[in-house]
Amino acid sequence: xxxxxxxPRYLITVTGKKLTVTCSQNMNHEYMSWxxxxxxxxxxxxxxxxxxxxxxxxxxxxxxxVSRKEKRNFPLILESPSxxxxxxxxxxxxxxxWASGGTxxxxxxxxxxTVL
Amino acid sequence: LAKxxxxxxxxxxxxxxxxxxxxxxxxxTNDYIxxxxxxxxxxxxxxxxxxxxxxxxEVASLFIPADRKSSTLSLPRVSLSDTAVxxxxxxxxxxxxxxxxxxxxxxxxxx
Numbered sequence: 001x002x003x004x005x006x007x008p009r010y011l012i013t014v015t016g017k018k019l020t021v022t023c024s025q026n027m028n029h030e031y032m033s034w035x036x037x038x039x040x041x042x043x044x045x046x047x048x049x050x051x052x053x054x055x056x057x058x059x060x061x062x063x064x065x066v067s068r069k070e071k072r073n074f075p076l077i078l079e080s081p082s083x084x085x086x087x088x089x090x091x092x093x094x095x096x097x098w099a100s101g102g103t104x105x106x107x108x109x110x111x112x113x114t115v116l
Numbered sequence: 117l118a119k120x121x122x123x124x125x126x127x128x129x130x131x132x133x134x135x136x137x138x139x140x141x142x143x144x145t146n147d148y149i150x151x152x153x154x155x156x157x158x159x160x161x162x163x164x165x166x167x168x169x170x171x172x173x174e175v176a177s178l179f180i181p182a183d184r185k186s187s188t189l190s191l192p193r194v195s196l197s198d199t200a201v202x203x204x205x206x207x208x209x210x211x212x213x214x215x216x217x218x219x220x221x222x223x224x225x226x227x
Contacts, residue, residue: 004159031213042220043160043203048213058214090159097213103148107159 002027004108006091012114013081021076021111023091031097032074034066036087049074050097081115088112120204120218127224134191136221138204149180149187152203160203199225
Protein backbone atom coordinates (compact mmCIF):
# COMPACT_ATOMS: atom_id res chain seq x y z
CA UNK A 1 0.00 0.00 0.00
CA UNK A 2 1.32 3.43 -0.99
CA UNK A 3 1.77 5.46 2.14
CA UNK A 4 3.71 7.91 4.25
CA UNK A 5 4.50 6.71 7.75
CA UNK A 6 5.59 8.71 10.76
CA UNK A 7 6.93 7.60 14.10
CA PRO A 8 6.17 8.11 16.85
CA ARG A 9 2.55 9.15 16.59
CA TYR A 10 2.54 10.69 20.04
CA LEU A 11 5.48 11.98 22.06
CA ILE A 12 5.77 13.79 25.35
CA THR A 13 9.23 15.04 26.21
CA VAL A 14 11.00 17.66 28.28
CA THR A 15 12.76 20.83 27.29
CA GLY A 16 16.24 20.28 25.87
CA LYS A 17 16.05 16.54 25.27
CA LYS A 18 16.97 15.84 21.66
CA LEU A 19 14.40 13.93 19.65
CA THR A 20 13.87 12.64 16.13
CA VAL A 21 10.59 12.09 14.33
CA THR A 22 10.96 9.67 11.46
CA CYS A 23 9.17 9.89 8.13
CA SER A 24 9.24 7.28 5.41
CA GLN A 25 7.46 6.94 2.05
CA ASN A 26 7.26 3.91 -0.23
CA MET A 27 6.25 5.69 -3.45
CA ASN A 28 9.71 6.61 -4.75
CA HIS A 29 8.80 10.29 -4.45
CA GLU A 30 11.46 12.92 -5.02
CA TYR A 31 9.89 15.62 -2.89
CA MET A 32 9.33 15.45 0.86
CA SER A 33 8.29 18.11 3.34
CA TRP A 34 7.58 18.70 7.00
CA UNK A 35 4.74 20.87 8.34
CA UNK A 36 3.54 21.90 11.73
CA UNK A 37 -0.05 22.67 12.50
CA UNK A 38 -1.20 24.90 15.31
CA UNK A 39 -4.72 26.11 16.12
CA UNK A 40 -5.70 29.07 13.96
CA UNK A 41 -2.46 28.99 11.96
CA UNK A 42 -3.13 26.26 9.44
CA UNK A 43 -0.24 24.27 7.98
CA UNK A 44 3.17 25.89 8.03
CA UNK A 45 6.11 24.38 6.20
CA UNK A 46 9.23 23.71 8.25
CA UNK A 47 11.68 22.17 5.78
CA UNK A 48 11.47 20.48 2.43
CA UNK A 49 13.64 18.33 0.25
CA UNK A 50 13.59 18.32 -3.54
CA UNK A 51 15.64 15.13 -3.70
CA UNK A 52 18.34 13.15 -1.92
CA UNK A 53 20.91 15.40 -0.23
CA UNK A 54 18.91 18.52 -1.20
CA UNK A 55 17.07 20.26 1.63
CA UNK A 56 15.90 23.82 2.17
CA UNK A 57 14.06 25.96 4.68
CA UNK A 58 10.34 26.46 4.66
CA UNK A 59 8.46 29.14 6.49
CA UNK A 60 9.30 28.20 10.09
CA UNK A 61 12.66 26.37 10.19
CA UNK A 62 14.05 27.75 13.47
CA UNK A 63 14.78 25.03 16.01
CA UNK A 64 14.57 22.16 13.52
CA UNK A 65 16.97 20.15 11.41
CA VAL A 66 16.39 17.62 8.67
CA SER A 67 18.42 15.23 6.56
CA ARG A 68 17.76 13.34 3.35
CA LYS A 69 20.34 10.62 2.98
CA GLU A 70 17.97 8.21 1.27
CA LYS A 71 15.07 8.89 -1.03
CA ARG A 72 12.48 7.24 1.19
CA ASN A 73 13.39 8.79 4.55
CA PHE A 74 13.20 12.38 5.78
CA PRO A 75 13.66 12.61 9.56
CA LEU A 76 12.86 15.76 11.52
CA ILE A 77 15.31 16.51 14.32
CA LEU A 78 14.75 18.77 17.29
CA GLU A 79 18.17 19.25 18.88
CA SER A 80 16.90 21.11 21.93
CA PRO A 81 13.09 21.12 22.02
CA SER A 82 11.26 23.96 23.70
CA UNK A 83 7.61 24.29 24.76
CA UNK A 84 6.81 26.50 21.75
CA UNK A 85 7.51 23.48 19.55
CA UNK A 86 4.53 21.68 21.04
CA UNK A 87 2.46 21.04 17.95
CA UNK A 88 1.01 18.53 15.49
CA UNK A 89 3.58 17.61 12.84
CA UNK A 90 2.92 16.22 9.38
CA UNK A 91 5.30 14.75 6.86
CA UNK A 92 4.31 14.75 3.19
CA UNK A 93 5.72 13.55 -0.10
CA UNK A 94 4.99 14.04 -3.77
CA UNK A 95 6.47 12.82 -7.02
CA UNK A 96 7.88 16.27 -7.73
CA UNK A 97 7.60 19.70 -6.15
CA TRP A 98 6.27 21.61 -9.10
CA ALA A 99 3.43 21.30 -11.57
CA SER A 100 3.06 19.47 -14.85
CA GLY A 101 1.74 16.53 -12.94
CA GLY A 102 2.91 14.64 -9.93
CA THR A 103 2.45 17.40 -7.42
CA UNK A 104 -0.25 15.78 -5.31
CA UNK A 105 1.07 15.62 -1.79
CA UNK A 106 0.50 12.53 0.31
CA UNK A 107 0.48 13.25 4.01
CA UNK A 108 1.42 11.04 6.90
CA UNK A 109 -0.91 10.48 9.89
CA UNK A 110 0.76 13.12 12.03
CA UNK A 111 2.87 13.20 15.18
CA UNK A 112 1.53 14.99 18.22
CA UNK A 113 4.45 16.40 20.17
CA THR A 114 4.26 17.89 23.63
CA VAL A 115 7.33 19.58 25.12
CA LEU A 116 7.11 20.21 28.86
CA LEU B 117 5.67 34.07 -2.35
CA ALA B 118 2.25 32.92 -3.46
CA LYS B 119 -0.41 33.41 -0.82
CA UNK B 120 -4.01 32.33 -0.93
CA UNK B 121 -6.97 33.82 0.90
CA UNK B 122 -10.08 31.90 1.83
CA UNK B 123 -12.92 32.28 4.34
CA UNK B 124 -12.14 31.05 7.82
CA UNK B 125 -15.40 29.15 8.25
CA UNK B 126 -18.64 28.20 6.56
CA UNK B 127 -21.83 26.48 7.67
CA UNK B 128 -24.12 24.36 5.56
CA UNK B 129 -26.87 21.77 5.86
CA UNK B 130 -26.96 18.22 4.64
CA UNK B 131 -27.96 17.90 1.00
CA UNK B 132 -26.92 21.41 0.02
CA UNK B 133 -24.25 22.34 -2.48
CA UNK B 134 -21.30 24.13 -0.91
CA UNK B 135 -18.97 26.48 -2.74
CA UNK B 136 -15.71 27.59 -1.15
CA UNK B 137 -13.80 30.31 -2.94
CA UNK B 138 -10.09 31.00 -2.72
CA UNK B 139 -8.32 34.15 -3.90
CA UNK B 140 -4.90 33.72 -5.47
CA UNK B 141 -2.41 36.47 -4.96
CA UNK B 142 0.08 36.82 -7.80
CA UNK B 143 -0.76 33.51 -9.39
CA UNK B 144 1.87 32.76 -12.00
CA THR B 145 1.24 31.62 -15.54
CA ASN B 146 2.22 28.02 -14.87
CA ASP B 147 0.85 27.65 -11.33
CA TYR B 148 -1.64 24.89 -10.67
CA ILE B 149 -4.37 25.11 -8.02
CA UNK B 150 -4.92 22.23 -5.64
CA UNK B 151 -7.45 21.67 -2.88
CA UNK B 152 -6.98 19.46 0.15
CA UNK B 153 -9.39 18.19 2.80
CA UNK B 154 -8.44 17.54 6.40
CA UNK B 155 -10.40 15.73 9.08
CA UNK B 156 -9.53 16.20 12.76
CA UNK B 157 -6.35 14.42 13.81
CA UNK B 158 -5.60 13.26 10.27
CA UNK B 159 -3.25 14.44 7.57
CA UNK B 160 -4.71 16.46 4.69
CA UNK B 161 -5.73 14.52 1.63
CA UNK B 162 -5.92 15.57 -2.00
CA UNK B 163 -9.36 16.44 -3.37
CA UNK B 164 -8.88 18.03 -6.77
CA UNK B 165 -6.41 19.94 -8.91
CA UNK B 166 -6.84 22.22 -11.90
CA UNK B 167 -5.26 24.83 -14.10
CA UNK B 168 -8.20 26.61 -15.75
CA UNK B 169 -11.92 26.31 -16.52
CA UNK B 170 -13.60 23.37 -14.84
CA UNK B 171 -12.39 20.08 -13.46
CA UNK B 172 -14.69 17.44 -12.00
CA UNK B 173 -14.03 14.18 -10.24
CA GLU B 174 -16.11 11.81 -8.14
CA VAL B 175 -15.79 14.03 -5.08
CA ALA B 176 -15.91 17.66 -6.19
CA SER B 177 -15.72 20.22 -8.96
CA LEU B 178 -13.20 22.98 -9.31
CA PHE B 179 -14.02 26.17 -11.18
CA ILE B 180 -11.24 28.51 -12.26
CA PRO B 181 -12.18 31.68 -14.17
CA ALA B 182 -10.25 32.92 -17.16
CA ASP B 183 -8.17 35.40 -15.17
CA ARG B 184 -7.28 32.63 -12.66
CA LYS B 185 -7.33 35.11 -9.76
CA SER B 186 -9.67 32.84 -7.83
CA SER B 187 -10.87 29.28 -7.67
CA THR B 188 -14.06 27.74 -6.31
CA LEU B 189 -14.33 24.29 -4.84
CA SER B 190 -17.84 22.94 -5.22
CA LEU B 191 -19.08 20.06 -3.09
CA PRO B 192 -22.42 18.71 -4.32
CA ARG B 193 -25.03 17.59 -1.78
CA VAL B 194 -22.83 17.62 1.31
CA SER B 195 -23.28 15.19 4.15
CA LEU B 196 -22.20 15.30 7.79
CA SER B 197 -19.03 13.45 6.82
CA ASP B 198 -17.93 16.43 4.70
CA THR B 199 -17.36 18.44 7.88
CA ALA B 200 -13.65 19.21 7.64
CA VAL B 201 -11.07 21.90 6.94
CA UNK B 202 -10.45 22.69 3.28
CA UNK B 203 -7.18 24.19 2.03
CA UNK B 204 -6.38 25.70 -1.33
CA UNK B 205 -2.83 25.86 -2.62
CA UNK B 206 -1.30 27.45 -5.69
CA UNK B 207 2.05 26.10 -6.74
CA UNK B 208 4.23 24.88 -9.45
CA UNK B 209 5.95 27.43 -11.58
CA UNK B 210 8.56 28.88 -9.29
CA UNK B 211 10.72 25.77 -9.40
CA UNK B 212 10.95 25.78 -5.63
CA UNK B 213 9.68 23.38 -3.06
CA UNK B 214 8.51 26.10 -0.72
CA UNK B 215 4.75 25.83 -0.31
CA UNK B 216 2.44 28.10 1.62
CA UNK B 217 -0.93 26.82 2.69
CA UNK B 218 -3.57 29.28 3.76
CA UNK B 219 -5.39 29.06 7.07
CA UNK B 220 -8.03 26.83 5.55
CA UNK B 221 -11.83 26.98 5.61
CA UNK B 222 -13.61 25.05 8.33
CA UNK B 223 -16.81 23.67 6.87
CA UNK B 224 -19.46 22.63 9.36
CA UNK B 225 -22.29 20.58 7.91
CA UNK B 226 -25.40 20.47 10.07
CA UNK B 227 -28.21 17.91 9.97
